[in-house]
Amino acid sequence: MYDMKIFSLIILLFSIVGNTQGQNLITGVVTAKDSNQPISGVLVKVGGKSHQVLTDSVGGYSIEAISGDKLSFIFLGYEIKEVKVGKMNKIDVQLNPEVRHIEEVSVVAYGTAAKRNITGSAVQIRGMASVGYAPPGNSESYASVKENKFLSPSKDPLSTFAADVDAASYSNIRRMLNAGRLPEKDAVRVEEMINYFHYALDAPTNGDPVRIYSELTSSPWNKDHQLLRIALKAKDIPKENLASSNLVFLIDVSGSMFGENRLPLVKSSLKMLVDQLRPTDKVSIVTYAGSAGIKLESTSGDQKMKIKLAIDELEAGGSTAGGAGLKMAYALARQNFIQSGNNRIIMASDGDFNVGVSSDKEMESLIGTESKSGISLTVLGFGMGNLKDSKMEILANKGHGNYAYIDNISEARKAMVTEFGATLFTVAKDVKIQVEFNPGTVQAYRLVGYENRLLDAEDFNNDAKMGGDMGVGHVVTALYEIVPVGVKSSAVGLVDDLKYQENKKVKPSDNATEIATIKFRYKNPEDDKSQLQSLVVENKVKSFDQISQDFQFATAVAELGMLLRDSDFKQNSNYDSLIKRAKEAKGKDEEGYRAEFIRLAENAKSITQSEQLTLK
Known part of the structure; x- marks a missing residue:
């Protein structure tokens, strides 16, 4: 009986060894077949396993797999492609565009939302929804800018x-x-x-x-x-003379923050900031997805490991209740308010709110009320494809704060380390x-x-x-x-003399x-x-x-x-x-x-x- 158990254990060990010996790091680049351009944000996953990655800004990826595994390449608007892993460690892939009109369905993080006339593949959307991934689309929003024109100082001094x-x-x-x-x-x-x-x-x-x-x-x-x-x-x-800080990290952990240039970059950025904190500073963490919650109660700046561990535990998934997150962050900031100190919320998000208070006007009203509390709002924008720049700008402008967009780790270092005082201390x-x-x-x-x-x-x-x-x-x-x-100058527009009013001529100035x-x-x-x-x-x-x-x-x-x-x-x-x-x-x-x-x-x-x- 014991011999059979030992024999079974030996067989199991050989099976494990056999499965890990062929483990290789597969790398490659994903491009679009119609344009030959690299595609950022393609989901690459190993069939039958939970391991998955996204292609970077130049279409590159790396993932561990063994010979015989199937790699799936998934991106909205393109056919899903499956490639069997063989002896080669480099697998470049071209995706074929697929155009279909789908009624009433659109991926929103881990769920779906109503939308009409979306271009893409129904099979593909189901596949991506099953892993909770909302692929980047062309849904960035920017406030309309009407350029300043030349004005006459005699009319507009x-x-x-x-x-x-x-x-x-x-x-x-x-x-x-x-x-x-x-x-x-x-x-x-x-x-x-x-x-x-x-x-x-x-x-x-x-x-x-x-x-x-x-x-x-x-x-x-x-x-x-x-x-x-x-x-x-x-x-x-000097840094040592700056007022003590009461900081609340308000972190978007919704499904739209899934991807290397989103939540992982947020984590790295905030950990850089944690390294700048002093024992007199304190940090709380509020997260929001489908709802808001407190991840970390107010913690002293000398407990850096505890703060970083809380940041490392964050994962993306769900819809985006940004308004609820802001309300909770302000409440927590008021609870730990430092008189004559630097009381500030640091919000990290792509601004893609879709639950509760979410429109630009609603957000402006919410922040306008809270801005009188003595609590400032610094907004850090992340992500691409769905960045809601107009909303982020409103939040910072109305929240007595500033707005920075973080596109890489160097920019994070600039905002969090090099310009630490300018970013956080008014x-x-x-x-x-x-x-x-x-x-x-x-x-x-x-x-x-x-x-x-x-x-x-x-x-x-x-x-x-x-x-x-x-x-x-x-x-x-x-x-x-x-x-x-x-x-x-042709740059200055000309207006005809007025008929019913005096046409005043500018006299030489005494000044x-x-x-x-x-x-x-x-x-x-x-x-x-x-x-x-x-x-x-x-x-x-x-x-x-x-x-x-x-x-x-x-x-x-x-x-x-x-x-x-x-x-x-x-x-x-x-x-x-x-x-x-x-x-x-x-x-x-x-x-x-x-x-x-x-x-x-x-x-x-x-x-x-x-x-x-x-x-x-």
């Missing part, structure tokens, strides 16, 4: 806007350009591209939280025009800028970007109206394009030595009353080679933004000119961000030329 410290647009369009395609026009917010980069300015030394700068030069895309740079520099505070809130232009020297002006941060003139002095928040060491840059008096007066307001983080500062811009135009390298580089970034938007005001903009200027103004570039910009501009030029040739 005041230009008012909220400081914008977000930089999400730049990393998002970088992701698209790196994937070999031009971004959607409304995804390009020029001011966020400009403000992505670090600019060397001296911080205030007189106790003020913010210091203002200006520079004036000729416009590189229209030599008859001028460019005015306005820059605000927030004060620097030194000036409700920052607003108002510029009064002198009609005696300025014929017309145009604010480059900031379309979604414009304010009415009377909002500037109204402390109830929100502005932007600036973090430790932050720099905010704005550019105005100016048409001087006496210059004939011909001035271009404009800049005013800005801000509140200290715990104050409700704003402070006012101002600066006069003299009519002294420097030649382009005399202005700062930072200003020169910012003009190249703005020009790329106008080209990517195909702006009505791009005038003589061109890739060669901006790339040349960017190279000459690269400077030290210790982190390599400016060198990366130059490569992106070169890629954008090549993609644009390729598309133009295709259209011919």
Whole structure:
């Protein structure tokens, strides 16, 4: 009897050894047969086993399998392909497109939702729903941007806007350009591209939280025009002197966060942030999918392993109750509120809410109420194909916070480590800028970007109206394009003289030595009353080679933004000119961000030329 048991055990061991000896790492690239382009987000799974992976941004994958296993390749809009594993360790696959009209069914994470006229395969959707995977589609949403136009200072003397410290647009369009395609026009917010980069300015030394700068030069895309740079520099505070933090990580663990560039990247990003915490800081974790729940109660920053273990345990699956998650996160932040501290929710999501409070207006109302609680909201966007950029931007703007898009681990390090203070610690809130232009020297002006941060003139002095928040060491840059008096410019529209009203002519100004007066307001983080500062811009135009390298580089970034938007005001903009200027103004570039910009501009030029040739 014992001999039989020993014999059976030996047989079992040989069986296990036999099954593991052939285990190999299979790698390959998945492309579309119709275009020969790599496909990101293809589900690759081993038949009969739970092991599965997704292809990366260039269509690559790696998965363990043994000889005889069947690999299934699944992607919405393409036929499922099965390949038997043999002796080869490299298996490249091409997927055939399949077009069918399916009524009333659409995959939403682990379930289904009503939708009409979806292109794809019914068999494929069933296969993907069985593993709870919602494949990336073309459902990204961006707020419509109506470009600022040239205005006459005799009719519109005041230009008012909220400081914008977000930089999400730049990393998002970088992701698209790196994937070999031009971004959607409304995804390009020029001011966020400009403000992505670090600019060397001296911080205030007189106790003020913010210091203002200006520079004036000729416009590189229209030599008859001028460019005015306005820059605000927030004060620097050593990390050890920063206020204690009460942080709530609000993490989207719904099915739409399944994939390597989603929840796994969220985990890596937040663990970088955990490494920056001090014993006086504390962290809570709220997660949401079909419902919201508390993953980790408030925990001291010196218990890093406990916090990281809680993060590592997260898995994606289910629908997306983002509104419920936000309510719970705010409640938890209030429960652990630190007086005179940094109380902040850090939300990591693709913004694809589909349960409960979910529309842009509903989210704006919810955050608008909570923003008065002294709790700020930092929004970190992840994922591609279903990114709800418009919703994420609203949350950050209304939540007294900032919005960053994380497309790779380098960007995570930039936001969580390199710019730790600027991302998480506010030194000036409700920052607003108002510029009064002198009609005696300025014929017309145009604010480059900031379309979604414009304010009415009377909002500037109204402390109830929100502005932007600036973090430790932050720099905010704005550019105005100016048409001087006496210059004939086709960029400025002409209006016929009025018939029923007096047609007033601008008289020479007594202040011909001035271009404009800049005013800005801000509140200290715990104050409700704003402070006012101002600066006069003299009519002294420097030649382009005399202005700062930072200003020169910012003009190249703005020009790329106008080209990517195909702006009505791009005038003589061109890739060669901006790339040349960017190279000459690269400077030290210790982190390599400016060198990366130059490569992106070169890629954008090549993609644009390729598309133009295709259209011919």
